[in-house]
Amino acid sequence: MIVILKPEATEAQTDVLRKEITREGVIVQEIRGDGTRMFGLAGNTSGILAESVLRHTFVERVVKVSEPYKLAGRRFHPADTVVELPSGHKIGGGELAVIAGPCSVESEEQILSIARDVKLAGANFLRGGAFKPRSSPYAFQGLGLDGLNLLKIAREKTGLPVVTEIMSQEYCDVFARDVDIIQIGARNMQNFPLLREVGGLGKPVLLKRGASCTIDEMLQAADYVLGRGKNSVILCERGIRTFETATRNTLDLSAVPVLKKRSHLPVVVDPSHGTGHWDLVWPMAMAAVAAGADGLMIEVHDRPEQALCDGQQSITPLLFDRMMQKIKTIHDVMREDGERYGRKRTTDDAA
Numbered sequence: 001m002i003v004i005l006k007p008e009a010t011e012a013q014t015d016v017l018r019k020e021i022t023r024e025g026v027i028v029q030e031i032r033g034d035g036t037r038m039f040g041l042a043g044n045t046s047g048i049l050a051e052s053v054l055r056h057t058f059v060e061r062v063v064k065v066s067e068p069y070k071l072a073g074r075r076f077h078p079a080d081t082v083v084e085l086p087s088g089h090k091i092g093g094g095e096l097a098v099i100a101g102p103c104s105v106e107s108e109e110q111i112l113s114i115a116r117d118v119k120l121a122g123a124n125f126l127r128g129g130a131f132k133p134r135s136s137p138y139a140f141q142g143l144g145l146d147g148l149n150l151l152k153i154a155r156e157k158t159g160l161p162v163v164t165e166i167m168s169q170e171y172c173d174v175f176a177r178d179v180d181i182i183q184i185g186a187r188n189m190q191n192f193p194l195l196r197e198v199g200g201l202g203k204p205v206l207l208k209r210g211a212s213c214t215i216d217e218m219l220q221a222a223d224y225v226l227g228r229g230k231n232s233v234i235l236c237e238r239g240i241r242t243f244e245t246a247t248r249n250t251l252d253l254s255a256v257p258v259l260k261k262r263s264h265l266p267v268v269v270d271p272s273h274g275t276g277h278w279d280l281v282w283p284m285a286m287a288a289v290a291a292g293a294d295g296l297m298i299e300v301h302d303r304p305e306q307a308l309c310d311g312q313q314s315i316t317p318l319l320f321d322r323m324m325q326k327i328k329t330i331h332d333v334m335r336e337d338g339e340r341y342g343r344k345r346t347t348d349d350a351a
């Protein structure tokens with residue numbers, strides 16, 4: 001439900017309304033635009049009657065929203081969100097964000113050398129897992145807090161902001177302090193207590209699509225994070241599980257224009273986890289940019305055959321560098337294309 005307020009509504013009046021509609025299970029978020037002010041109500045709003053809200057003379061209109069997500073949706077936030085870090089690095093808004101680095105941080109030497117290489121090739125963010133969600137309990141689980149410290153060193157030496165995954169609420173304070181963009185992995189996309197907690201940290205969140213999750217479910221997960229009103233979210237398509245076994249996951253590139261149509265949030269694509277094979281990363285990265293993605297997440301390793309995690313889908317710095325040159329060309333073409341989303345059908349399109 002969206003409550004649109006009249007421009008003359010006073011703070012005292014809207015406070016009364018806010019108290020009236022705030023209850024267990026309902027998230028009330030104030031949305032302010034150019035000259036407009038509204039309350040977006042998410043969650044279980046079944047107990048809130050439009051008629052009783054409309055009794056307030058300062059309420060202009062009440063709109064019932066049929067989409068299961070609200071804060072992530074375009075309907076009440078038509079303009080694209082651009083996520084900007086204090087360092088000035090941006091995701092969304094026309095520039096291509098490239099988040100590159102190893103699957104896991106393995107040592108200081110490894111992360112520093114890869115960070116320098118990907119930066120030289122044009123990456124603007126560094127990825128690297130410190131807490132790894134591994135299917136096997138016997139596999140390398142990441143360096144944990146030591147890994148976070150190594151990422152901080154790499155940031156200091158290269159200036160690249162750090163994107164890394166959080167797996168448990170236990171480390172929220174450390175991540176809020178040390179990490180630039182907090183990643184929620186595919187396995188935790190529907191870990192609702194974690195989403196809520198991370199939503200309160202005031203750091204951008206990169207939300208990866210769950211392997212068996214629909215686009216609606218992903219946008220609802222984004223609403224959990226956005227519900228605290230403190231964070232921005234970047235959506236990440238990383239492949240879904242289908243009957244196909246030739247690739248690790250099936251990279252759903254149609255998710256890019258669908259998400260861009262439905263949501264104002266930036267969308268990045270991870271062709272590394274999306275395909276599971278290093279030689280498929282380049283073609284799918286190009287396709288993702290051509291589909292209108294705002295960015296890419298790419299696994300890069302200087303010695304993929306010795307990587308402690310996901311070497312089979314990691315590309316070398318040399319290949320990454322060559323790929324980046326092609327990617328830039330495609331991105332330039334896309335930039336010229338201008339308005340790609342939300343186009344109205346014209347006679348030309350119909351022909």
Ligand code: PEP
Nearest residue numbers: 129185186187208238273
């Ligand atoms: C990752 O990016 O390191 C990762 C584990 O990805 P996903 O959650 O998409 O599997």
Ligand code: MN
Nearest residue numbers: 103299309310
């Ligand atoms: Mn990986």
